[in-house]
Amino acid sequence: MDYFFTEEQEMIRDLCRQIAEERIKPARAELDEKEQFPSEIMKALAQADLFQIIIPEQYGGLGGGCLENCIAVEELSRACCGVSTSYAASFLGAYPILLYGSEEQKEKYLPLIGSGEQYCAFALTESAAGSDASAIATEAAKDGDSYVLNGSKQWITNGGEAGVYTVVAITDRSKGPRGATAFIVEQGDEGFSVGKKETKLGIRASATAELIFNNCRIPADRVLGREGLGFVVAMRTFDKSRPGVGAQAVGVAQGALDEAGAFARTRKQFGKPIITFQAVAHMLADMATEIEAARALVYATARYIDSGAKDFSKVSAMAKVFPSDVAMRATTNAVQVLGGHGYMRDYPVEKMMRDAKILQIYEGTNQIQRNVIGQELNKEYGRKK
């Protein structure tokens, strides 16, 4: 299918595909096995200017939007979702600065993030605050011209690898959801440390760690937007980033279909390639159809967001929930098509199946996404009455 990309978008796709083939595919099994952060690959992505994609031109970036980000993420995910998670998490951490940062903050941080000199991370989740983000316990108290943070964040992608963290903490508990504030915390800030690195089912090349704030003192000019905007910053960030998770899903699913299709052509049983058996061909046909539908939804949503649309929570949630469900099915069925081979670590599809699961969970579980879509529908039909 031709999605009528611009020349620049094609360039991004081709370059990411080249890096995926040359660098990521040969390394992915070992990175997965050793649960190793892909430092060399991240460096290559930085040298290729891929961290510049969504950084505005005045800060040295390429000024791309959501679609350009999705194109890059999809191609990288086709080879390894652990690598693409490390890559995309840097943008997840950068979006709050892009959306709500002051001129000074943008000038200070965006060039560092765009050059890949520093990776970025976004920290909202806590042990008792997952889907219910309003339950976060980490607090930030104003003290003169600084804030003092106390608490901890859980399961933070790029934790320990990033140099710049955007952290949501409670500044005024009495104000409920309006009492949270987003801050920029730097690696090396007094009282900030990285705790346990988690061991995971999938996306094992990505680093997931606990962040600990123990009287972490940061200057007051690290506030993003203003006090009380914490959850707004988080929600607007997710609205922008969710199609990127959808793009990861499209990439993983496509990678799994590529493996399953190639295998089914060469694997012979009963004297014939198994792709000639309808039972197998129909599985591949469903995978291909769903993937194309998911891809079209992701690109359409990304284009809609890039057009300057104001209200896109619903479509953004759709562009995460559908592709990630497709990816889970497609990768599971890819393992099925490969049969016993698929279950072995000699083939990449079992890893893809393990990797796909997170896409239904992180950046808002698919159940939460359906809540968002449902709430928006409720509003829409309420208005039409």
Added chain:
Amino acid sequence: MKIAVCIKQVPDTANVKLDPETHTLKREGVESIINPFDLFALEAALRLREQVGGEIVAISMGPPQAEAVLKEAIGYGVDECLLLSDRAFAGADTWATTAALASGIAGLGEVDLVVCGKQAVDGDTAQVGPGIARRLGLPHVAFVKGFREVDGGRLVVERQMDDGFDVVALPLPGLITVVREVGEPRPPSLKGKMRAKKYEVPTKGAAELGLTPEQVGLAGSFTQVVKVFAPTVSGDRQRLEGPPEETGAQVIDALVDNQVIMLGG
């Protein structure tokens, strides 16, 4: 530091065929790429520039379509390019090729370092790098696998040898040819590729290089390819059978007896 990198456009070796009549490589319909060893030369130059700053100029001799590999070099991050192209260059052997490349490099102004891949995968001579050095009167080190020190006046490099490596100090200006171990080539960059699209490659012919038709191309060549053929495998063959631990030992014995390998003390 001003660095010149020599780049050759070669047929993609995965798909190359020989013309049975002319014994030359069939280039029609075969995709052309940057000579893989020249990618290591580019990477070496890019790393040196990162370390000490400066400018990189990529230079190539070839037909007008060789412009493509120079534009690709822009994508990898070189600053400028120069294509040496002239009908008179056709049929050049390594001697005539070095005449053109040396004149081209001399015309770039003060170049501190020339970097070449150790050889091209189509001709496989490994002569052009050292040949350029000879013509320009530069000291050179071939088969460089790494850098130890870089300062304005000299470069300390590791030269790969069969039994290890030498550490060699090269006064600058000088020339090196590099091997794979010098560093894995980085991917091209988006900004570089965008610049490459608009970049117009400057081109010079024989006259602009101050060379006469007798000095270049077939006329300026000492050698001519008479025949290219695939070697037939000959010699004695011996088949060893038995458990691997026995046949393995027998292979080692045979290799040592025939002085193919030597056991170290």
